[in-house]
Amino acid sequence: MEVKMLQKVKVVCTDDLGGTLLEILNAEGYRRPLFVTDSFVATMPLVVAARRKLADDGIDCAVFDEVRPDPLCETVAAGVEAFRAHEADSIIAIGGGSSMDVARGVNIVRVNGGEIIDYTDPNVPIADCPGMIAVPTTSGTGSEVSNALVVTDGATQRKLAVLADPAVSEYAVLNPDLTIGLPPRMTIASGLDAFCHAAEGYLSRMASPITDAVCEKVMFLLYNYLPRAVRNGEDREARERVMVAATLAGWMLNNAGTIAGHSIAHVLGSKYHIVHGEAVGYALPGVMEFVAPVMPHKVREIGQILGAVYPENAPEEQTTVIAVRAFKEFRDRMLGLHPFEDYGIDRDELLANAQAVAYERFAGNTPRDIGPAEARQLLEAFGVR
The missing domain is CATH 3.40.50.1970 (Rossmann fold)
Known part of the structure; x- marks a missing residue:
């Protein structure tokens, strides 16, 4: 069993x-x-x-x-x-x-x-x-x-x-x-890591109705309390809610796993020393777009948790665009993650890592098969605002 x-x-x-x-x-x-x-x-x-x-x-x-x-x-x-x-x-x-x-x-x-x-x-x-x-x-x-x-x-x-x-x-x-007092940049990066644990677990091949419920709550808590913790590091209630959310997200790692976003972060992080939580945050929009053709309802739900409003009877392609935009709004405006361009890494240099990403351990949890061509597509979207 x-x-x-x-x-x-x-x-x-x-x-x-x-x-x-x-x-x-x-x-x-x-x-x-x-x-x-x-x-x-x-x-x-x-x-x-x-x-x-x-x-x-x-x-x-x-x-x-x-x-x-x-x-x-x-x-x-x-x-x-x-x-x-x-x-x-x-x-x-x-x-x-x-x-x-x-x-x-x-x-x-x-x-x-x-x-x-x-x-x-x-x-x-x-x-x-x-x-x-x-x-x-x-x-x-x-x-x-x-x-x-x-x-x-x-x-x-x-x-x-x-x-x-x-x-x-x-x-x-x-x-x-x-x-308390954790610097804003560290608060943003660690909080995005937790959010992406939940979002990737939600989109994973290993997800179940039980893990879905926990992942939804984790994303809800982080959407509502992480910006508060970033704005005011002394906000103990926000810090406590974010800490509980991160622990629940870690629990989901054991049960639902992570997918291509973490594969990208592991490969690029070790090579270019990109902060892990920032890397998964830069990767998630491309991952959402990649997964949407097979899991449009889940991508739509992530957007809804992030405050997205969808037109009535909107087609799946439109809800995906709106959901991805909602995450970027959360990541870039509400939290204030700095632009990927600050790292000064050439885009062609990034694309050279496609094969390593495709065969990284967690890529297989992604609900669409990933080869070098698909990994290149994900890397093209990495860090795009």
């Missing part, structure tokens, strides 16, 4: 980060956690206070703060060494998607052995990997509940995905205070 909806992560929303972490560690019997994070997050006052609270209760914490954006396989290996050196029994991953990816990779390797690149082969078995507590400091990747991680092969600079249901977090701890 194929289960169409699964969520094993225990999710906690809290106003007291340190107290909640202490409660979880005591409940599970963990006494020697390794914090996996980056050098900035490690010094955040809320994080320092949480570690102090754990230490006051006799919890022996160590910190691995070498995470960088687009983390390398070598960073995972260094994290495994830190885990073993501390004789850790658990991991507290705190930060953005890169920290979650490294922590999940450390947890896989410390349980299963080998190197993280071994597990990019879906035929390599992965045993259950308990003991990971995920604390997001951004609202976008959904990695706190996702079964996926992405690492970069330092030798080839290729982004490689590992999908591992046995390695999802044991707990996800949501504290919106950690996102």
